[in-house]
Amino acid sequence: MTEQTRKGFHAEIEEISDLIVQLAARAGDAVARATDALLTYDLVEAQQIIDDDDYIDVAAIEVEEKCQSLLALQQPMAGDLRQILAAMWITGELERTGGLACNICKGARRMFRTELPPRLRGLIAEMNEEAIRLIRLSVDSYSEHDAALASALHDIDDRLDSLHRTFVKTLLESSRTHDLDVQPSVQLALIARYYERIGDHAVNISDRVRYMVSGVMPWRAGISRHRVRDEPRMQELAADPAEMSSNSDDKAD
Amino acid sequence: MTTLIIGVLLVMGGAVAGIAVERVRLRRWLRGIGVSPPDRDPASREAPRRRWSVRHAVEDAHRRAGVAEAARLSAETAERRISSSLDALQSGLVLCDRSGQVVARNTAAAMLLQARHGEALVAGVIKDLLERARTGERVTTNVDLHAEPRRSYEVTAGPVERDGEMLGAVALVRDTTEHHRIESVRRDFVANVSHELKTPIGALSLLADSLAADSDPEVAAQLAGRMQIEIQRVANTIDDLLTLAMLEDESGRPDARVDVGAVVAAAVDRISETAEQSDIKVVFSNRAEVEPIRGSRLHLESAVFNLLDNAVKFSEPGGRVDVVVEADQQTLSVSVTDEGVGIPATEQARIFERFYRVDRARSRSTGGTGLGLSIVRHVALNHGGDVSVTSREGFGAKFTLTLSLGSGD
Numbered sequence: 001m002t003e004q005t006r007k008g009f010h011a012e013i014e015e016i017s018d019l020i021v022q023l024a025a026r027a028g029d030a031v032a033r034a035t036d037a038l039l040t041y042d043l044v045e046a047q048q049i050i051d052d053d054d055y056i057d058v059a060a061i062e063v064e065e066k067c068q069s070l071l072a073l074q075q076p077m078a079g080d081l082r083q084i085l086a087a088m089w090i091t092g093e094l095e096r097t098g099g100l101a102c103n104i105c106k107g108a109r110r111m112f113r114t115e116l117p118p119r120l121r122g123l124i125a126e127m128n129e130e131a132i133r134l135i136r137l138s139v140d141s142y143s144e145h146d147a148a149l150a151s152a153l154h155d156i157d158d159r160l161d162s163l164h165r166t167f168v169k170t171l172l173e174s175s176r177t178h179d180l181d182v183q184p185s186v187q188l189a190l191i192a193r194y195y196e197r198i199g200d201h202a203v204n205i206s207d208r209v210r211y212m213v214s215g216v217m218p219w220r221a222g223i224s225r226h227r228v229r230d231e232p233r234m235q236e237l238a239a240d241p242a243e244m245s246s247n248s249d250d251k252a253d
Numbered sequence: 254m255t256t257l258i259i260g261v262l263l264v265m266g267g268a269v270a271g272i273a274v275e276r277v278r279l280r281r282w283l284r285g286i287g288v289s290p291p292d293r294d295p296a297s298r299e300a301p302r303r304r305w306s307v308r309h310a311v312e313d314a315h316r317r318a319g320v321a322e323a324a325r326l327s328a329e330t331a332e333r334r335i336s337s338s339l340d341a342l343q344s345g346l347v348l349c350d351r352s353g354q355v356v357a358r359n360t361a362a363a364m365l366l367q368a369r370h371g372e373a374l375v376a377g378v379i380k381d382l383l384e385r386a387r388t389g390e391r392v393t394t395n396v397d398l399h400a401e402p403r404r405s406y407e408v409t410a411g412p413v414e415r416d417g418e419m420l421g422a423v424a425l426v427r428d429t430t431e432h433h434r435i436e437s438v439r440r441d442f443v444a445n446v447s448h449e450l451k452t453p454i455g456a457l458s459l460l461a462d463s464l465a466a467d468s469d470p471e472v473a474a475q476l477a478g479r480m481q482i483e484i485q486r487v488a489n490t491i492d493d494l495l496t497l498a499m500l501e502d503e504s505g506r507p508d509a510r511v512d513v514g515a516v517v518a519a520a521v522d523r524i525s526e527t528a529e530q531s532d533i534k535v536v537f538s539n540r541a542e543v544e545p546i547r548g549s550r551l552h553l554e555s556a557v558f559n560l561l562d563n564a565v566k567f568s569e570p571g572g573r574v575d576v577v578v579e580a581d582q583q584t585l586s587v588s589v590t591d592e593g594v595g596i597p598a599t600e601q602a603r604i605f606e607r608f609y610r611v612d613r614a615r616s617r618s619t620g621g622t623g624l625g626l627s628i629v630r631h632v633a634l635n636h637g638g639d640v641s642v643t644s645r646e647g648f649g650a651k652f653t654l655t656l657s658l659g660s661g662d
Binding site for chain 1: 369370371372373374376377398399400401594595597598645646647648
């Protein structure tokens with residue numbers, strides 16, 4: 001490969017990284033907008049957010065196609081390969097985050113005319129802040145190739161999970177004290193779940209960042225648990241070292 | 254011997270001729286590289302006797318090089334001056350060439366172009382608009398960032414042309430957050446003032462009409478009672494407006510000595526009956542042991558009472574309101590914490606504006622004039638302090654009134 005095409009290749013990887021940062025900014029903004037629409041009972045804005053989600057989808061496809069053509073034309077290896085694979089996965093997570101913002105808007109639409117009890121409003125605002133914080137931290141870890149920050153995201157996400165539990169508990173109390181109907185109660189429970197999912201997607205991004213930086217595959221932790229439980233299967237896997245190896249490529253970098 | 258002499262002479266003559274020829278060549282060459290002989294140089298006209306020499310030419314060349322260097326330096330200085338002026342601008346400026354390559358940007362624009370979170374959206378818009386501007390279009394777009402901290406930007410882009418030839422495009426980014434904030438404060442103020450003043454007047458006019466048309470004394474008594482309520486509402490608003498005007502007028506801090514602990518105790522005493530009626534417990538603890546401070550007892554008591562009144566008004570029955578007086582080296586603070594409905598994060602910055610209401614629809618049921626917190630803020634400012642709020646909607650609010658202890662101001 002000549003010096004010229006190499007230069008072009010890295011410039012293109014750089015561009016993919018920029019596009020992902022943009023995509024994350026869009027997805028994070030969609031979540032914040034959806035929360036505003038939900039708390040201000042603004043159906044027009046809710047519809048606008050659902051329409052604007054198409055931009056997120058288009059941007060996500062753009063990143064995916066760039067990654068595909070780089071894989072096909074440049075046959076990258078080691079760190080470069082991991083960076084492109086991570087970009088493709090992360091794009092998927094961000095596209096889903098945008099989708100969940102739309103789900104919040106649709107939920108807001110289905111429970112229109114229900115006045116939300118103040119406590120639930122406060123908890124929604126807080127889950128929104130926490131979800132956006134997680135998205136931002138995951139993007140930070142991606143841009144800075146910061147595996148340590150990426151590993152910390154699992155623990156940081158605990159706060160959103162506990163907010164989600166508090167929300168469900170408060171919802172059950174409120175449905176009694178504030179006479180919430182079944183429909184809005186169900187919608188609110190789902191909406192809380194959407195925020196919790198947004199946090200999970202951010203954690204998934206951080207897992208992909210760890211893979212991108214160091215080659216570890218945190219999402220394969222299930223395999224090691226499975227090994228402990230299932231002895232014969234463990235031996236089978238141990239016999240095929242390729243299945244668990246991921247660091248072998250690093251030295252070529 | 255003679256041959257020898259003739260030979261020597263010939264060699265000497267040849268050498269002299271050779272030197273002459275060399276000299277002509279040198280002159281020609283120097284002219285060719287732009288070092289002109291002295292007769293064309295204005296400096297040598299002043300000293301015509303001075304004969305042109307190689308040394309002279311070298312000096313001349315040095316002088317000219319100096320001029321070129323000075324010109325280069327001054328161009329550099331000018332460029333540096335322009336770029337540092339652009340960097341001093343708060344607006345972002347991005348310039349791209351015909352092919353869309355960014356060729357210049359100031360510091361503010363660089364920050365936006367490298368941004369990672371919300372502002373990355375602005376970077377995207379800048380790139381889009383520069384693309385469109387390169388086709389000769391003039392475009393403006395507003396970008397609102399909804400995640401905290403909320404910001405608004407206005408991006409304008411246009412083509413850069415000279416003599417009909419397209420050279421590139423320029424984009425200007427302005428942070429319009431503050432502009433939008435002031436705009437909405439102004440707009441809401443007008444709407445809120447007319448709401449607060451016109452609603453009771455409208456009610457009075459309707460009640461008066463009904464009173465004129467009805468002869469039943471029982472109905473008349475009822476209507477008159479309602480009229481009194483509305484009159485009281487207008488009177489309260491006017492009183493508060495006058496208080497606010499007076500607080501604004503008063504320059505400097507009142508000179509009397511006030512024991513803040515006693516003032517707060519008095520305010521707590523005043524609210525206790527209302528609180529008891531709504532089954533709300535008000536707990537006062539004085540943790541400050543300080544000398545009386547300079548200030549106005551009347552104003553401070555009204556400020557603290559306003560905070561207490563709000564806390565009780567927005568609490569659920571069975572709730573609790575904590576009042577704490579604390580002091581450190583420079584400041585004395587009075588905090589009022591309730592467990593009531595709280596204030597949404599987006600409204601917290603605005604509640605100290607005049608007539609601002611979080612929930613306008615509920616303003617008539619909770620009473621009040623919409624001026625209470627403005628008054629608190631003015632009292633605090635007059636006492637060298639401020640008032641702040643922390644709250645989570647649904648989980649209560651904490652208002653903190655700080656007053657400076659210093660006798661300086």
